[in-house]
Amino acid sequence: MDLSYSDEEKAFRAEVRAFLEEKLPKEMSDKIRKGEELGKKGQEEWHAILNAQGWLAPNWPKNFGGAEWDAVQRHIFEEETAAAYAPRIVPFGLSMLAPVLQKFGSQEQNDYWLPRILSGEDWWCQGYSEPGAGSDLASLKTEAVLNEEGTHYIVNGQKTWTTLGQHANMIFCLVRTDKKVKQQEGISFLLIDMETPGVEVRPIILLDGTHEVNEVWFTDCKVPVENLVGKENEGWTYAKYLLTHERTNIAGVGFSQAGLTAVKRIARAEMSGGKPLMENPHFAARVARVEIDLMAMSTTNLRIVSKAAAGTAPGVESSMLKVKGTIIRQEINDLARRAAGAYAMPFASEAIEGSNLALPDPLSAGPVAAQYFNNRKLSIFGGSNEIQRQIIAKTMMGGGA
């Protein structure tokens, strides 16, 4: 047992920190710290800064233009970027689609799509969930039928919860190509240009007033057969492979650490009974309890990360980290809105234009209640916590559960 980082890892951390100090624009980190929207332009700017450094694709092999960091390095990078309030890179192209292409795509597909992901030329979104297929993803109904000439798939159906689909020009979709076989065996993995006639993006406004997700509708969309990844009807295998990548950084340790720092800052500014709220033993106990949970969880995360760095693929542990990690993050969101007291109530509504130019925020807390509501999504998306618990039970109880 040795709880310290190696000299190489420490040097790496210092390198990351120096890079962030030099290259992360102040107005960008300010926005992230205040919980403001970065927007498409800001996202693209940060994307380009990381690409110039060669750090945009930490998980890609070097021959594809990636940094090929091991799991510990990636963990250090995530910790440092969260602490510096760097934007989160939109993961759909870089860490979700790319690994699938690299493992199952053709040479031509890799040569064409991967450089465009790095350059930012393509903005990818994910077409998985449907109104009737959420936790039960394999029941998806969007169908793709090969035309008579065999040159195109004709796609019809609807996807939903498409994150940042309003910015995307490409979408990777799970589509049904065979209705006669077992659900999982009739699904294919298709790349669709959002400019194709028949694709329509409709916004979904979330309960905090934000436009993060969309519905994407397909009506007789013609998609070239070259855009099929791997083999027809084997898309479920690729989807499961992709989901294991969706679960990297699943514990969100960096976000929780940054969030807890913010809670303490708010609670030092907020007064209660003539003293800072942070000195109220009741509130301090709430903070301490989460801090203890986070300390243990980040160590669990490191234990799993070290195993992964040594080449053992994480299995049920990533489900455990998803559940515990989201519980902790949501608890921190709850503490932040609690700490802000009455000042958690104001709301920068996008619906009422111009009426909220100067929201009162004497605590510099940011929109803590809106974030609390927005982050209820953490325990729902990417496989809900109920689904994760089911995976844990099935794995650990030999299918008996």
Next chain:
Amino acid sequence: MNFDLTEERQMLQDSLRRFLRDKYDTATRNKILESDTGFSADIWNALAELGVIGALFTEDQGGFGGAGFDIAVVFEELGRAGVVEPFLDTAVLGGGLIADLGNDDQKAHVEEVIGGALQLAFAHGEPASRYDINRVTTTAKADGDNIVLNGRKAVVVNAENADMLVVSARESGDAGDEDGISLFLVPADAKGITLQGYALLAGGRAAEITLDDVSVPASARLGEAGKAFKAIEARIAAANVAICAETLGAMETACRLTRDYLMTRKQFGKPIGTFQALAHRMSDLLIEMEQARSAVIVAAGHLEHDHKARESHVSAAKNLLGRAGRLVAEDSIQMHGGIAMTQEYELAHIAKRIIMSDHRFGDTDHHLERYIAIAAA
């Protein structure tokens, strides 16, 4: 023992529930949320006509109710429908304080409130007061026959719509003293008042108020100089009963929507409510609903009792509703999944009402501490 509503209250509940079911659906309410004023004058007037405001005042005050149970009946229905109109601020707080402390001239305003013609706001909380209702630093100083107010008031709900403000200010003593606090009835357009308005996350609007040498005649004072604290505390107790009842009504809606969804939404070929992991959680919510209902009944029933009984039961209810409310709001969203995260779904607004009720007049922690302190006193 009899836990039934009186015939009058039952009728009030029925007619209010029917009205809101017919006239206050999700689409209507969401339009109100996006409006500049944050409330609907039509709804306000119709509910005033229905007697909803009159039910919040005693017969002596010109109403036909005013007891804890009247307040609870009205606000449970408002909560059930997610109503954002400022009944709490104009009637229970503003109107209530005038009725409790005002002289005959001042009390004339209560009739206007009951008729729906007058809007009020209670400007009490300050940037550094959090939930301490005795922490008033806004000053009131005599200047000849007039009184001059200076200070800052935080998150004053309904301030922009209000015709008059009920402003607390200190005439003597230090920031945390109960003695020395007075209330003044100030026209909202008085010289020296600046409002910075904004929308609230759970609907309605509020404002930061700056009082800069606001001069009012001494006749604007409600009650005796420096002696307003007891009335403020009693009115905030009534407001907390209203908030708890409103939260209870909203929790009822959250549970109804969740139960319906669990029985109709199918995944893996069957309604998701047939999965034990969800069925047991739903059962827990229903158990907590009964706890919450009882806590509201007990608090409402003690509103007219002595100080210790009243404050202790109100704090107990606010603590329990804070805990049960959070569980119901969060688990209702979780069991729905993504759909509950969307603005156009009823539960989104209802969940916000439930959670944000914990940010007015003391959260669940504040009231736990207060409950302990009252028991020790």
